[in-house]
Amino acid sequence: MADDGDRHRQSRLFTDDDGDFDADRAREESLPVEDGEVIDTDDLADHQRYVEGRGIYDERNRVNDLTGKEWKYATKSVIAESYPPAVQHELRSEHGGQKPPRLCAELIGRFSKAGDTVLDPFAGVGGTLLGASFCEHEGTGRRDAIGFERTERWIEIYRAVLEAENEERRARGEPPLAEQEMRHGDCAELIDDVPGNSVDLLLTDVPYWHMDELEQTRNERETRESKLGSFDGAVDADGTGTDADDADSGPASGEEGGERQTKDEWLAEMGEQFDRFTDAVAPDGHVVVFIGDMYREQSYEFLSADLARAIESNAPLTLAANLIWYDPSKDLHVYGYPFSFVPSMVHQNVLVFRLEDDAADEQASRSSPV
Numbered sequence: 001m002a003d004d005g006d007r008h009r010q011s012r013l014f015t016d017d018d019g020d021f022d023a024d025r026a027r028e029e030s031l032p033v034e035d036g037e038v039i040d041t042d043d044l045a046d047h048q049r050y051v052e053g054r055g056i057y058d059e060r061n062r063v064n065d066l067t068g069k070e071w072k073y074a075t076k077s078v079i080a081e082s083y084p085p086a087v088q089h090e091l092r093s094e095h096g097g098q099k100p101p102r103l104c105a106e107l108i109g110r111f112s113k114a115g116d117t118v119l120d121p122f123a124g125v126g127g128t129l130l131g132a133s134f135c136e137h138e139g140t141g142r143r144d145a146i147g148f149e150r151t152e153r154w155i156e157i158y159r160a161v162l163e164a165e166n167e168e169r170r171a172r173g174e175p176p177l178a179e180q181e182m183r184h185g186d187c188a189e190l191i192d193d194v195p196g197n198s199v200d201l202l203l204t205d206v207p208y209w210h211m212d213e214l215e216q217t218r219n220e221r222e223t224r225e226s227k228l229g230s231f232d233g234a235v236d237a238d239g240t241g242t243d244a245d246d247a248d249s250g251p252a253s254g255e256e257g258g259e260r261q262t263k264d265e266w267l268a269e270m271g272e273q274f275d276r277f278t279d280a281v282a283p284d285g286h287v288v289v290f291i292g293d294m295y296r297e298q299s300y301e302f303l304s305a306d307l308a309r310a311i312e313s314n315a316p317l318t319l320a321a322n323l324i325w326y327d328p329s330k331d332l333h334v335y336g337y338p339f340s341f342v343p344s345m346v347h348q349n350v351l352v353f354r355l356e357d358d359a360a361d362e363q364a365s366r367s368s369p370v
């Protein structure tokens with residue numbers, strides 16, 4: 001316990017050379033918590049500011065606009081939240097892999113600041129873009145977002161969603177969501193037009209690995225005993241079957257010419273794509289990627305781990321966290337009962353990367369005036 005009266009009920013972490021409680025160090029270095037456990041709010045350091053109702057904000061925060069209390073909550077590695085079928089859910093559901101815009105807004109709030117730029121190179125029907133717009137009204141301020149999408153239909157849906165949502169918002173007397181910039185085309189080309197270091201957060205949901213007969217046939221040819229076996233009965237993080245067939249209506253690269261990708265080809269492509277994207281990311285920026293694991297014929301496909309390794313080994317990015325989005329409202333699917341344990345997938349992974357130190361230094365030197 002602290003020896004500074006009742007004011008600093010601080011742990012023994014902040015001690016001076018004699019092992020006594022060091023109140024100055026605690027104030028300077030500790031995570032400020034509003035409820036008095038750490039510091040007296042009347043006694044803030046120069047870099048601290050009390051935000052009414054939210055806690056203490058540290059002006060040195062380069063990651064987000066969260067107060068210490070909010071930051072602490074935001075470091076939880078599990079986001080246990082079911083998002084209601086809102087924001088024109090029915091319209092967006094034509095795309096089977098869409099993400100809840102408010103979940104995207106939540107992640108944008110953790111990894112960017114008001115006025116920052118967010119890029120989604122695989123934008124689909126715009127979960128990220130809508131999330132960035134929500135931040136203006138339900139967060140600390142709007143982020144500008146750019147989306148790349150190669151399937152025109154998904155872009156049309158994004159625009160239709162925005163129009164319908166804004167009509168409803170106007171009727172409720174709420175301000176409209178801002179339209180974000182959706183660019184049509186292949187992200188591998190569109191990324192060339194994004195200036196270096198201009199993206200503070202890359203938030204995306206990668207095109208799914210199209211599990212199909214190609215790999216099955218190839219493997220069966222190699223060995224009948226192949227663990228990869230049949231793709232029938234694949235279960236993704238929705239627990240509703242794979243998103244592979246409904247997530248992307250456009251052909252996946254590698255799919256042209258009638259053949260879809262093997263898992264290794266998909267991983268190699270993703271590694272190359274993220275390497276391409278990284279130049280655009282600012283030195284303090286983050287790259288955040290949704291990816292669901294899958295279960296298939298007696299075998300758990302640890303796609304999140306595979307993808308994390310593929311990205312780390314191809315792009316100058318370091319994995320900082322694997323957050324779990326757990327959706328408590330997901331139906332349970334009992335596939336193996338009573339003979340075999342098959343997980344009911346009610347979670348998705350959210351991989352969080354930051355630039356490797358060398359890459360961050362190089363990008364920082366590129367952006368500093370000569």
Ligand SMILES: C[S@@+](CC[C@H](N)C(=O)[O-])C[C@H]1O[C@@H](n2cnc3c(N)ncnc32)[C@H](O)[C@@H]1O
Pocket residue numbers: 095097098099100121122123124125126127128148149150151154185186187188204205206207208247248249250252253
């Ligand atoms: C999993 S979905 C993203 C869904 C999105 N998070 C949403 O909320 O709608 C991946 C998207 O990437 C698109 N895509 C795949 N390869 C692409 C490429 N090379 N360039 C641009 N878009 C691509 C697909 O058409 C698909 O809509």
